[in-house]
Amino acid sequence: MKKKWSFLTIIFTIVIMLTGCEPLLVLDPKGPQAERQASDIMLSIGIMSVIVLVVFVILIIMLVKYRASKQREDYEPPHIEGNIWVEVICVGIPVLIVAYLSFVSVQSNNIVESAPKGYEDKEPLIVYASTSNWKWHFSYPEENIETVNYLYIPTDRALEFKLYSYGPITSFWIPQLGGQKYAMADMLTTLHLAADAPGEYMGRNASFSGKGFAENTFNVTAIPQAEFDEWVEEVKESAEPLTEEKFVELLKPSIVGQSTFTGTHLEFLPPPKKHNKHTNRASNSEHSEHNKY
């Protein structure tokens, strides 16, 4: 067993050294949703480490104590059926742990699935984020602008992403702001996020979607509201309008850089409804207004 332990120690040292320099993205949250998730992760790592430790300790004790080489030649192990109290402990303690984690899990579910707390003073910024192979389209209906493969967001304001896809299932993920959610062709999903600190964040599609998947990323820039408003103004002045032809061209499979437009594609290609029963997106023009659910 010695070999094994020294080995494990080496691995963990390496890993701790590696991670010591820079915190892992998910554990370096910059928004309330990501913070909740990171604290859930740390909590579960803590509890699970105790369980792992208990198993390791029992295993080592058993192996050290009951090796054949340490026992009399004529030792005959007894027949033991099992003990009801031991079983009760083996079931009871895990049940308590799972119950506690379930409690935390249910609570966290409600938190990450609703608008982030503490930003009630401002209306959330709604952004429609859609994917086509292999790019991200971000439509800002209020500001009436659209970007490709990059995202500007204001800090200290709730964000509400409406996700859908013009193709394979993709997953919208900005690790430092919060967990991911799928973007799908015939259902609109909602992801609530918020950024507390200005900065540049990595965002990507996390769900495999074919050849260009690895490159299917976007940059997120979080800036204070005033700067965000400035940026919007600048876009409105300098960017070209998004026409239907231009957008259809963009939808074709390709890997493109960043671009900016005035107007959004929501006007001519409306997103799917939340639970789209009769999905024929092109013919559902009556649903073109941006529904708030």
Next chain:
Amino acid sequence: MDYFDRFAVPHPSPAIYASMVAIGLTVIAIFAGLTYFKKWGYLWREWLTTVDHKRIGIMYLISALLMLFRGGADAIMMRAQLAAPENTLLDAQHYNEIFTTHGIVMIIFMAMPFIMAFMNFVVPLQIGARDVAFPRLNALSFWLFFMGAMLLNISFVVGGSPDAGWTSYFPLASNEFSESVGTNYYMFALQISGLGTLMTGINMITTILKMRAPGMTLMKMPMFTWSSLVANIIIVFAFPVLTVALLMGTMDRLFATNFFTTANGGMDMLWANFFWVWGHPEVYILILPAFGIYSEIISTFSRRNLYGYKSMVGSMVIISLLSFLVWTHHFFTMGQGALTNSIFSITTMAIAVPTGVKIFNWLFTLWKGKIVITTPMLYSLLFIPIFTIGGVTGVMLGMSAADYQYHNTMFLVAHFHMVIIPGVVFGMLAGLHYYWPKMFGFKLNDKIGKVEAWVISMSTLLAFMPMFFSGLDGQARRMYTYSESTGFGIYNMISMVGAVGLAIGFCLIVYNVYYSTRYASRDVGSDPWNARTLEWATHSPVPEYNFAMTPQVNSLEPFWDAKKRGHELFTGYYEKIHMPNNSGVPFILGCIFFAWGFSFIFGMWIPAIVTTIGIFACMAYRSFENDHGRYISVNEIQKTETSRGA
């Protein structure tokens, strides 16, 4: 020539041409060898037409080992591609095909036949039966599995491999986004081998329920038989879901229906749901028999009865029920809302409880035992800590809010490898070393075996522990490359070292087989491990009728009682034994199924119709055939028994 274009590989590379040549040469070598040594008749009589559960088990075992190396080669290529940032060893399309086939091969064509091998070989022996309930169906099951596996394996030299991930999510897997015939291969390879698996499920349940030795009540069955019973019940209820899902996917691709498309009412989420309604129980189909093998081995080498037999059985039954109630945890991020996620989060974490009970029962089986560390025992002891690490990360993934951060990342990849490798692969390797003497009449070398076990388990840690970190650092799974600035490089480099270690470990197994075949002692007796259950009460290798006389059982460990407490296992006298005749129909039917699948994959309708008729013709032939089997005479039994030293 247009017609033949579709058989060409869409993305040829030197590696693919090399494998074409290699496949060609291997086939030629096999044919030439068989002809030269005049072994065609032997192969046909003794193997291709056999209905003997032991031989079928061995054929499953060989297939599983072959597929282990196929899937392992895929793994090495993937790890090599990712070892350094912006590596150009493979392009995106190749990488996609490779991780897709890696997943399919390892789950469906490596792990499944591995457990089938032990179920086939061990279960009838453990319950004191002559064979399974339906020996011919069993042969058919094997050949369907085998032909399904071959079908998937020719995909990378004929027409292109599937490239939409082993989960094959639509619409990515639809004609629109996956243009090659690869996903057709996926649909038919899985459908054909899935049919075989379903038949095995029915066969094994019937065998276990109907053919146990007198006195063996359900609660006196050995743990491996129990685990097989539960696993096969899951098979019977889970595989039809896959059948339907594959049928719908096939129709979408071949007949332009709109089940999972993005138009005309299609619903892509439906595939994901059906896939995981099958897929999650599938995990338990794989792992429960491995748990059964661990129970046998740990009890044997602790020289003690299994601690908490009843709670072991109970926890398996609970796991099997829960396994059908957790499928949504594979897509917590699909937007079902907090309530649905909460329910499935709780059911998912609940599985940890019965699993934990099993872990603790194994630990308590060691208690007051007399632990002998042999290769199978070493694998089992290494399984416990590594599986525990993998298992607790499963609980972490079960916390749905946090799962939004783990989902689709290397963290998840690390989790399921850290569960499946120690849980299933170690179990199968432990079983391989444990049952090898029963199968072939000699032991695998223990020293080499222990080196294998250490190399494989340490490499597993080295390969997969870093993935937990790179996942938390934002590395999504299935990315064929990443930039240097992400900082994933070092984690992937360590993983690469681990992957090479695993490769070395698996090569050591091959070397061990070679070494032991040449040098190991053939004098191991029927009970080389001082074991406790019935399969060790007959000769090694096992005669075709398994037991000359039906064993009498009155406890959980009849063979141990026979050795220690003077229980009489075999009483009475020899009687003639009824045995089924060999049959070529299963093999031929398997071949027709292969052609049938191939015809559909390429949309060749005339051969498709012809082969469909061929399938029905085979079934009709079997129905009208008047075959009552044969008898082994008392004389013959006596002769065999004497020659084996009874």
Next chain:
Amino acid sequence: MKIDNSLPLEYSTGQNQANILGFWIFIGAEIMLFGTLFAAYFTLVDRTGNGPTGADIFEIAPLLIETFVLLTSSFTIGLAIHAMRLGKQKAMMAFLGITLLLGLVFLSVEIFEFNHFYHVGAGLQTSAFTAILLTTLGTHGGHVTFGLLWGTAIILQIRKRGLTPETANKSFIFSLYWHFLDVVWIFIFSFIYLKGLM
């Protein structure tokens, strides 16, 4: 092969008992198969795209004929097994023949119905709803077709070999299969047709 004469012919050997148990397990798998198809049907039933809904295309007359014919055939196969238990080979074969004939009528009406669906614009490719409707009905119809072939093979074998433990066993298992198809049809009738017509 040991034959236990205290049991009905179809249960009289160990192999026969295993066959019957095995077939029950197979029916368990079939229940999952049709259950999955129904689950898919209920999920997709409203997703008609630009195609027709169930109410647009379902017709009462063929439905009633199919239901009547199939339910009757389930009764006649029960009579066939009863006759078999009494050892009346001729009566048994007659009832088995009637069963298959009724099955054939069912199948013909279903083919007619599919033809009708096709002509009113509910093809396999029209929408998710039509696809799952035709797949579910088609899977059941395929089972009936297979049953017809299987039943014919059994009649031929009984004619050749008489009522042996083997043929009796096959007939009994076939009757289980046929009853099962009937049960599936009752579900199709209630939850696909009636619900669609309402």
